[in-house]
Amino acid sequence: MKALIAAALIILANPTAAELNSAEEARAQALMREIRCIACENEPISQSTSDIAGNMRERVRIMVAEGASDAEIRTWFEDRYGEFVLFRPKVQGASDWVLWGAPFLLLVGGVALGYGMLRRKASAPTEIEAVAPEDLEA
């Protein structure tokens, strides 16, 4: 409870503590869109109206003003609230490679499969007749 009051006091007393230039502000906003509010259903801190999200936004701004890198800011939040707060999943274990790699593997695999099937079917490609699309749609 004490911590909550203290947090509330910080926001109330000084709602815009960190002064950022426009490039820094843009970077801070990009980060706020990919850090998840811990009090809401499924919202980033950029959207949430809860107090804790306001607090977290301010923390992002302060860290940006202090010159922390994107990775450092993400790690700071992860250390305190767990991996759950990162909307951009990290690549650490084998399962993360599945998550990030599977879409592209599927695409490459699909192209290879389609091309392989085509090669098998079309043994004499010169015989194929070209038909203009208009001829069938008229």
Place this chain on the structure above:
Amino acid sequence: MIEFGHFAAILAFCLSGLQGVQGLRGQRGPAAFLALTALGAMGVSFLTLVMAFARSDFSVALVANHSHTLKPFLYKIAGTWGNHEGSMALWCLVTLGFGAAGAVFLRTGRPKFEARSLGIQGLVAAGSLAYLLFASSPFMRVAEPELQGDSLNPLLQDPALAFHPPLLYLGYVGYSFVFAMAAAALIEARVDRIWAKAVRGWAMAAFVPLSGGIMLGALWAYYELGWGGWWFWDPVENASLMPWLLGAALLHSLIVTEKRGGFAVWSVLLAVLAFCFSILGAFLVRSGILTSVHAFADDPTRGLVLLIGLLAYGGAALGLFAFRAYKIKGGPIWAAASREGALMGNNLILAVATATVLLGTLFPLIAEAFGRQMSVGEPYFRLTFVPIMAPALIALPVVQAWSWGRMDLSGIWKWAAAFAGICAVFGLLGVGLMDIPLFAALGVALGVWLVGGSMWELKRRAVTWPRLLKLPLRVWGMTLAHIGLGVFVVGAVVETSQRYETTLDLAMGGRAEVAGWTLSLEDMRVVEGPNWFSDRATISASKGGAMIELRPEKRYYPAARMPTSETAIHKSPSGDLYLALGDRREVNGQVRWTFRAYFNPLIDLVFGGVILMALGGLFSVLPRGVFKARARQADMASLPAGELAE
């Protein structure tokens, strides 16, 4: 009254079951009759439910939980489907509606196939009705009725959201009839050009309202949730996007099946999957298995029943597919560079994009089963979904002119040069002059490429300007949909990359700058509505000589004890100035108000693009009879003789 509705729903359930039996026996006439009577029974049943809401009959449990006498009449009615049970009743009504429409309009010259389609639709409807009656009945009374109801979620008290669910269900459930036609074709192992021609209209009858439903949902999120965004890759949004993507793939695959007899196996598989993903969507939304801002019912047992239904219907159809697919004939052979090859690329990309959305949506759930708490959100989809879709968008203007069978690629360097030119112009202008990031500039170039390429193709087909009006509606539909896609890309890229957002903290008379506008808080007052009261701010905004007033509100609905924000939006050609009212706070005795202010550039292109896509779809299936009579017979006559024979 409500007991009468309950009885009518049970009657509809029995009639649907009978329709299933008669249909599968190949009796078209009786199955069609049963489909129409079942719709009639469910129509009466749904009407009693609507009446109960209209009259605020709080002896009905559903009305007591989800309505209130102070609610405006329109939202009392919309409240019927603004909850789990009522929306399932609507789902059943729409399923039966598609069955009845099939009974009347499905004419392929193959009565056995039509009967089986109606039969399977009957079984789908019976399954939905069983779920309604036994797992989520809206017809229950309360023993001791209260004098007042518990109101509707005030967030849902909104015109866009009153019509969002019905449209979405028309889409989801529309795929049930496509599913039924696919299963019927699998039973007789005949998937050919006539089948594809028949399915196409029904696939579009699902795709168009689904597009509209998704768009209304995004529009609602944009102006009602008060965070300035329109799409957040939320699980519930993803659940509606997956059937849409598969539906788009199906529409393109069906073109090959209809015109050339090719891709038959693939088309029928997509037809089955589109409906499976619709049920999967319902499961994800209603089971409470995923946390979402939109989830409006969470009950694990209901989810389990839906999952069993999905496995039963989907599994049966896929089993049938496994046994029959090898019997289905393909079309003539084609080279990789051909219209078939291009449409295969389209399908591959849309299928992989669907798989990506599915993976990203389910991955946190799977991780949780292994004890890992994690999130997958917008950055993941931006880095996977977008690059996967990009090749399809780049190729589209080039390949839509390609011929069937094979295509001479000697002129392709002209296209490559044109694309490189557009990218260079927009890249230089964007990065050099307007100071926007390179990827955003290239995204805009891609959108312009799509719009220009679609128009170019229209002109190429018309050859001369006067012939433009004589082109078939189908070509116009295609062009419109592809232009819509380009418009959407421009809007989405500009809006997401150039959106400006900030939090303001204003005392009375305080000033702030937002995206070139000077804002000043002029007035703050309490306003009262039919079932709410609100704090309403008046803010004057000036830019150059222009001066406007914006009135964002924060509403409280005492019956639901819930605040909502009513945003104030000023539209201008370059974008929306958007204000949402936040909290009141006192700093050193001075009253201050927080506002969230956004400038959303070109946001209307996002919604407009989707509307164009839906309109294009609608155009492409309108029978030419709308403008010219007797076109349908000519259409059928163009098919090779013998294919019509049963």
